[in-house]
Amino acid sequence: MKFLTPKRKIITEAAQSFTFTRRAMVVGGLQGAIGALLVGRMAWISVAENEKYSLLSESNRVNLTLIPPRRGWIVDRNGRPLANNRTDFRVDLIPQRIVDAEATIRHLAQLLDLEPDEVDRIREDLEKSAGFRPVQVADKLTYDQYAAISVRLPDLPGVAPSQGFSRHYPAGATVGHLLGYVGAATAEDYKARKDPLLITPGFKLGKDGLEKAFDRHLTGKAGAKRVEVTARGKIVRELTTRPDTPGKSIKLTIDAGLQEYAGRRLATQSGSVVVIDCQNGDVLALASMPSFDPNSFSDGISHLEYEMLSKDDHVPLRNKTLQGLYPPGSTVKPMVALALLEAGIGPQETVSCGGAIRVGNTLFHCHKRRGHGPLNMRGAIAQSCDIYFYQMAQRIGMDRIASMARRVGMGQKFDLPFPSQSYGTVPDPAWKERKYDQKWQVYDTVNATIGQGYMLINPLQMAVMAARLATGKQLMPNFIHNARRPDPATVGATEEHLIVIRDAMNAVVNGGGTGGAARSSIPGVMIAGKTGTAQVRRITMAERAGGVRGNSSLAFKLRDHALFQGFAPFDNPRYAIACIIEHGGHMIRNEDAPMIASDTLSYLFDPAKAMEKLETLEKGWGGTPAQRQARQMASFRIAKAIEKGDVPPPSDNVADNAGNAAALSPAPSPPARDESEDDAPPPGANVTGAP
Amino acid sequence: MSIIPHPLTEFPWRILALLLAIAGFGTIVLYSAASGNIFPWAAMQAVRFCIFSAMALTLSRIPLEIFARFAFPAYGAVLASLFLVELIGGVAGGSQRWINLGFMQLQPSEFMKPIIVLTVARFYAMLPVGEIRRWNAIWPALVLIGLPWALVLIQPDLGTATMIAAGGVTVMFLAGLPLRLFIGTGLLVASAIPIAFSFLHDYQKNRVLIFLDPESDPLGAGYHISQSKIAIGSGGFWGKGFLQGTQSHLDYLPEGHTDFVFATMAEEWGLLGGALLILAFMLLFRWGIRVAMRSQDKFARLAAAGLTTTIFFYVAINLMMVMGLAPVVGIPLPFMSYGGSSMLTVMLCIGVIMAIDRASKRRTGTGNWA
CATH class of the missing domain: 3.90.1310.10 (Penicillin-binding protein 2a (Domain 2))
Structure with missing residues (x-):
């Protein structure tokens, strides 16, 4: 029991009592001190930091x-x-x-x-x-x-x-x-x-x-x-x-009525129409059809509708006016003619077309087998004679043609408020050297002068080309109404030369040329223009020998593109237009590029008459684009349902339910049509040099 | 002597008024915490206060010797029930803190808080004067404290265990054990904290860690402390006004009517309300310490000071926890937090202190007590 201190203090009751009192006071004091500490702490939180915590409390409370x-x-x-x-x-x-x-x-x-x-x-x-x-x-x-x-x-x-x-x-x-x-x-x-x-x-x-x-x-x-x-x-x-x-x-510079008219006038075709104001380059219409309905896209499109659109061979999901590239075909001929004039070739110089000429060891044909006979520039443009241009182009060389092509807007990238545009190619010897490391050949020039080969253009560029040919000014396409812009530079052609071209393009439509279908229905307004056909397949010697196959006998993807560029009125151009029908093949006259362009231009001069014609035509096509698309959707829905085996083919209301089921289950199923995967328009790739 | 009859002057009016003020304020806060309803909390709390006040006054009439005599048996009974709880818990699995008596849930650890004080006081009162600086004066008290402490700790209930130990040690300190023992032990404990920490349950460790840095987990375990501080801090000096607290009424403050009732109060009554409440508690402790110092009986003065300190620990631990100075340990605020067992314990303490006060006044014959 020895403990702690060797010398023990003597402890008495009184001393212990005193110790207690002292220690009780210490305990009491400590309690008071802690009390004071707590009040201090509370004051610190609630007064000094009040702002911070009030803010936190507010951000708790208020959403x-x-x-x-x-x-x-x-x-x-x-x-x-x-x-x-x-x-x-x-x-x-x-x-x-x-x-x-x-x-x-x-x-x-x-x-x-x-x-x-x-x-x-x-x-x-x-x-x-x-x-x-x-x-x-x-x-x-x-x-x-x-x-x-x-x-x-x-x-x-x-x-x-x-x-x-x-x-x-x-x-x-x-x-x-x-x-x-x-x-x-x-x-x-x-x-x-x-x-x-x-x-x-x-x-x-x-x-x-x-x-x-x-x-x-x-x-x-x-x-x-x-x-x-x-x-x-x-x-x-x-x-x-x-x-x-x-x-x-x-x-916008867009004319809503014209835009809608152009879209509807494109009928059942896969095509585009661009209209430009010749005074300042304002784009009045930029239509690409068929198209998705932005209303249903904005609400969140159904899987089924999206699938239908992405499988359509008329590529409704591509903006063809800016992203579609096509060989311009004969529509470049007025531009080439302007280059010829600039190079000093007289408009009255003639070339005799015998239906074909030999360039190197290849025989190049005119589109008219029997030949046009002797033609001057006006006749060559009006009849779209290939031989005239083959020969003349060889005289001045590709560089001068390419220079003119660039000045009228081909291959040019415009400053446009769109996320993407494809701006095509104007081939010349330097370009070919750069791109393919190959020497430019004479047949390349021959191909380019009739808008085939490497040459590619988009519909907007074609409309710009029409506007520049019509005015001689390097108009720039524009979408914002009243936008400030510098005065356009000149194309570099003299007024006399331009008159020759305008006159020749008038002859295309109104002078017995290839574009008679574009003749204006508006009294006093004459449309000038140039037609074009762009081949997307090679025509072999064997086929040519046995007769070139007609477009109607070809698969959709192999048919020719139909093109038209022009302006009106021809003597004092006010509006320029371009129309490209993908794989149109010139098969249906009222759905071909010249008449679509002509009707669209007529809307600008007499909307009521133009609408009247359109409504009559639409009856034959099965209604407005919206009505046609709704029908397409319904049949696609039924086709999907049948394909999935959910329903037996007939009976309308059953199929409708099945359509819902298909819409709800987006599981991919094998595509119904085999060509639907390959929806890229093939222009440049498939084209080779023998028209 | 005045004309007022003796029993009336002897009746502890002032202290009852003080308690009534605190509990009344608590009832008002609970009324607000229920969005301006006396149900489910305020009414129940008021009824309990009346019942327990009557119980405390009854206790105050009991002669002091009875408490002294029954200290050890009561200790034994509560310790036995702590064992029982542990056994039942072992069978039922998980944390077990109470015995179901059928008509009520009995939480024996709650009773241990005042009993440990009375028991240790009783032990030192019985200890001969000369033994106070010997080993004999220390180990029995440590055993008396250590057994219930360990049993409560493994429940696990860190808050209650701490309070049991603190109450017992306070009495040891007051009994006159050598000062250097406490200082030495204090240093030893401080250095042992890292070791002790590793023995804690994960959720207890978490609480401690989050207490050290509440913002580290503002949506999880730190949520209580963060929201409590926001409630107190946004109250400002004057508070947002009665029934205007957003933290409590929009349910951002968890446990706003029990452990965190002080934050509910502070949001609406501000620093003013908080300071007044703390002052009221301080007056209560001053009364308790004075009763202890006035008393000549060794058991009585140790018990009075010890019980006062027990109530003080309730208040101090709760307020430190609410203000972010201590980890969340689940100690309620006496008279303010909704709940029966804590009020019962505190009123037991008050009753015993009143009995001591009464006994010492009888002996000295003076009416000068406050």
Whole structure:
């Protein structure tokens, strides 16, 4: 029991009592000190750091939701809307507020005529829902449906009708490639911009065409709604709402009526029409058909519709006006003639066409087997004589032709508000050396002068070429109304030379030439132009010997392209036009390039008469593009369903259901048509030098 | 002597008024925590306070000798039930803290908090004066404290275990053991903390780590402390106003009516409310310490000071936890936090202190007590 200290203090009751008192005071003092410390700590948090914690408390309490801004309108040169916003009525369910889910759903299904599978989807979503997140019942309601629900709200707890805005393109498919479409932002978009607006439900940004190019301009400032929320996300009340600032609108040089007319006038063909104002280069129409409907793209396109579009051999998903490259064919002949004039060849010099000439060891044919006989420049252009150009071009050489080709806009890349454009090729000896490391041959010149071989052009460039030939000015295509631009440079041709060309092009249409189908129906307006045919296959000697096969006997992909470029009126050009029909093959006269171009130009002078003709024609084609596409969609749906074995072939309503099933299950199935995979237009590749 | 009858002057009016003020304030805060409803918490809390006040007053009439005599048997009974809880827990699996008596859940560790104080006080009161600096004065007390401490710790309930140890050690300190023992042990414990830490349960370790850096896990385990500090900090000096607290009413503050009731209060009443509440508690402790210092009986003064310190530990640990100065250990704030067992324990302490006060006043015959 020896412990701690060797010399032990003597401890008495009194001493212990004293020790206790002293230590009790220490304990009491410590307690007081800790009390003071706690008050100090509290003061530090609540007074010194009050601002920080108030902010945190506010950010807890207040939830900021962005209201997507309405997108700016895109209007045509006359202020007609090409793209606007439609009020979109929709209905959601707030699961947490629903009293009797089953009765509510049944009531809604009856009010809105919901399909049974939609009702099942709503039930499923409702079960999975977290309670506060709304479940969508239906969108794109009519105002009547919206109103019908709104007046019954007292009997339908948990039902939340609301209105938003969705993009609307009144002209539908005919503006598809021009304007592009809008859609929800992708993860990459968000990573790049980090703008919270991008992930706000309902916000859409431009995905293609002008919608994409002018996206920032068209996007307004988001509104904001501040709501008080609980920790579990339940909304207690709305605090303040700042309305959105709609985006700015854009006025285009496009003429909405003309654009729609051109799109419809392209009929069932895979083609494009570009119209340019000869005064300043404004693009009045840029139509590429068939096209997707930007309305359905903007709402989120169904798998089935997308599959149909991507399998179509008329390539509705490609903007042919800018991305389609074609051998220009004979449409380059006026340009070549201008180069000849510049090189000093007189317009009256003649060449005798005997149907074929030998260049090197190859025999080059004229399109007219028996030959045209002697022709001057006017006759050669009007009759599109190949032999005249073969011979004349050999006299001046490729470089001078290529120089003129570039001055009229071939191979030129324009500064355009589009994500991509293909700008083709103007071949010359230097180019061939560079590209293929081969020497330029005489037959290359021969091919190029009739727009075959390496030469490639897109429809917009062809329209620019027509406008420059018509005016002698290097007009630049432009899409923004009233855009400031410098005065165009001259093409470098004299007025006399231009008159020769214009006169010759007039003869093509009105002087017994190859373009008689383009003759104007408007009194006092004469159209000048040049036709073209671009081969996409090699014609072998054997075939030529046995007679060249007609286009109608060929597969679609092997048929010739049909081209037309021109302007009107011929003596005082106001509008220039280019029209290219992919694999048209000049098979149907009223769906061929010259008449389409002529009718489109006539719309500019007499819209009523032009429309009247179009409506008559459309009856024969099976209605407007929208009607035809709807029918195509229906038959595609049935074909898919049959292919999958879901339904026996006949009976309409069964097939319709099967179509839904196909739309719901996007599982890829083998394509129905074997050529559908190869949808790239083959222009340059397949073309070789023997017309 | 005045004309007021003796039993009335002897009745502990002032201390009851103080308790009534604190508990009344607590009831108001609970009323707000239920979004302006007396149900489910405020009414129940008020009823409990009345019942337990009556119990405390009854306790205060019991002669002190009874407490002294029953200290060891009560200790034995509670220790036995702690064992029982551990056994049942072992059978049922998982953490077990209470015995189901059928009509109520009994949590024996809660009773151990005052009992350990009475038991250690009783031990030192029985110890002959001369033995106080010997080994004999230390080991029995350490055993008395260590057994329940270990049993509660393995439940596991770090907060209650700490309070049991702290209450017992405080009494040892007050009993007059050599000062250097405490200093030496303090240093030893400080150096042993890293070792002790490794023996903690994962969730306990987490709590400690997150206490050290609450922002490291603001949505997980640090959520309590972060939200509590936001509630207190956003209250400012004057508070957001009665029923205007957003942290509590919008459910951002977890446990806003139990362990974190102080944050609920501070958000609406600000620093002013908080300082007044702490002041009220300090007055309560001053009363307890004074009762201890006035008492001549060794058991009585050790018990009074020890029990006061037990209540103090409730308040101090809870407030430090709420303000981010201590890890989240689940110690409620007396009279403020909703819950029966903690109020029962604290009222037991108050009752015993009142009994001591009464006994010492009887002896000295003075009415001068506060």
